Amino acid sequence: MSKETLYGWGRTSPSVSDVISPATELEIIKDIATAKEFIARGLGRSYGDAAQLGGGIVIDNRDLDGVGVISYDGVVTVGAGTSIDELLSFSIPQGWFVPVTPGTRQVTLGGAVAADVHGKNHHLDGSLGNHVLEMRIITPQGAFTISPTNDGELFWATIGGMGLTGVITTVTLKMLKIETDLVLVDTERYENLDAVMSAMKSGDDAYKYSVAWVDCMTKGSSMGRAILTRGDHAKKSDAPTKKLEGPKPAKLFVPFDAPSGLLNSFTIKAFNELWFRAAPKKKLAQPQSLSAFFHPLDGVRDWNRLYGKRGFVQYQFAVPDSAGETVVKAIERLSTSGVPSFLAVLKRFGPSNNGLLSFPIPGWTLALDLPVGPSALPQVLDDLDEMVLSAGGRIYFAKDARLSHDKVHAMYPRLGEFLSIKDRVDPEHRLVSDLSRRLHIGR
């Protein structure tokens, strides 16, 4: 056991916890027997305070690793501490890809299930929870094997449950068959938000993957100008046959914390301009590697240090399809407030799954990276919360570091069901995180 200062990827709100690294279920059971409060942690890629617990015990899941044999139909069981990067290194050469991947491979499967991560294919394939067949979980009331048909209540409370129902130890999921390690990508530039949103609404269903990068720093007629990239896995017939290769380690890294303020309105505007100009106006069927298409930021290790010691917050919300104008209003509010934000990520969500605290709802989602520092930022985001809530939307817990607790019930109407299931497996409320304390979940 060691005392460690932990924070999320945004590097805000640190706290010190006792960290343990069990390698077996038995070790976890022994460790939690005397722990007053505890929570699991993976690779620390949630942006806020979800995987830390000041003064409590944090169970680092990284030694719960290992990847099983991938069956003929793509079913594989992995240790919850296995990262998507490790899984892909093993599975891509055999012709299998993960059914859902977030924007980074550096997340553990346990963490990915706890956040019910989504990817560029949510509009067709849903989030990761849709592809999980079974899990093992250790709760204060014992260890359980759960699936949609075996204690489905606990299963769907755990999908997106932010680790608050127990420590996930293994995940069994159904992988996706791929013929090549390439994606054929169509890229199009749009001069404003309305144009890109209408292109996504009418055309996304023709692609397995779709995402738009939106510039939130432009105003007037070019407000929300965007680059839309959409693609599908290349088939053998599309690309010359060769050996399928797994992801490669990052070649670049940020060796020290940049000065806070390096990323300001001026530098971010310049970056957004360059990014926008560098994209082709229209380019079809361009072959890209899986890493380049799905995980471009993994090419630079520790890129979060660019935001300096003050850190940054990511603000991600989802609103129903009928509330598309909320996306427009949110970007308007940001572009007029002078709060700098990097290229935002805009996506369409398909149907929700049964995860009680799972984030996606059918409609739109927008994610923004915002450096901490501008004095207007806290209030701007509080205003956006109100807009999102009144549109019937919600904020993503895995990204959040600043939401007010009094909005959580309205954003997640199934929270009551979640809490009663949590009470069943954690009657003494020992599964706690800094996030659950801040958002008053489960007390």
Place this chain on the structure above:
Amino acid sequence: MENAFGQPQNVIVLGGSSDIARAITKKLCTARAHTVVLAGRNQQLLDEAAKEAHEYGATKTDTLLFQAEEVSKAGETVSDAFDKVGENVDLVIIAVGLLGDQRALENDSLGSARMADVNYTWPVAALGEIRRRLVAQGNGRILVISSVASVRVYRDAYLYSGAKAGLDRLCQGVAESLKGTGVSLQLLRPGFVRSKMTAGQKEAPFTTGVNEVAENTMRGLASNDLVIWSPPILKYVSIAMRLMPNQIWSKVMKR
């Protein structure tokens, strides 16, 4: 829990009825603070401050009486305040201070000692218990209200500015000692502030109201900087204050 912008939910204010403390408390309650425990020497003023905290968004408030001359009871007062919060405390503000009448006190042993107790010894004693409780939590923040007067002690208020200087320097050591504990300490160094404490006194350059101090404090909590200046320009003015030769310093302060 505190959020990414340094906005706390559970707050203790020692010296909670002072004008600066009340202005900061109001801002904190408008943001995220819902539990506020106010400690001070005057129950009526504390009740007013608690009512104000409610009006600005707190859902749970409590008050606690203490005398800053009773140094031996400082730890107990802090402990009671933590118990009244009943869960993790995100922010403890030490807003205890007494400007005093320098000329009336400077030849008075007991009066001088009282100035040192209120402005220095009691806060130091309180810090011991605050430090212990927050480090055990693994997170939390301490905000100590110092003063620009701590930068350089001066003739007309050396009892006050000398004690503040001592507290200010000591707190820098506390802040250093807290590295790696998840707890942090910040110093607020306001300039001359229009308040009950300074009523009737001649205003100095860069005078502000309490609301401006509170706004600068909110920005400072988000920044994590060790020193929060109010107004921010005092950061640069203080450099001149430090470097000024004694003779000029005396003349400047006589004006």
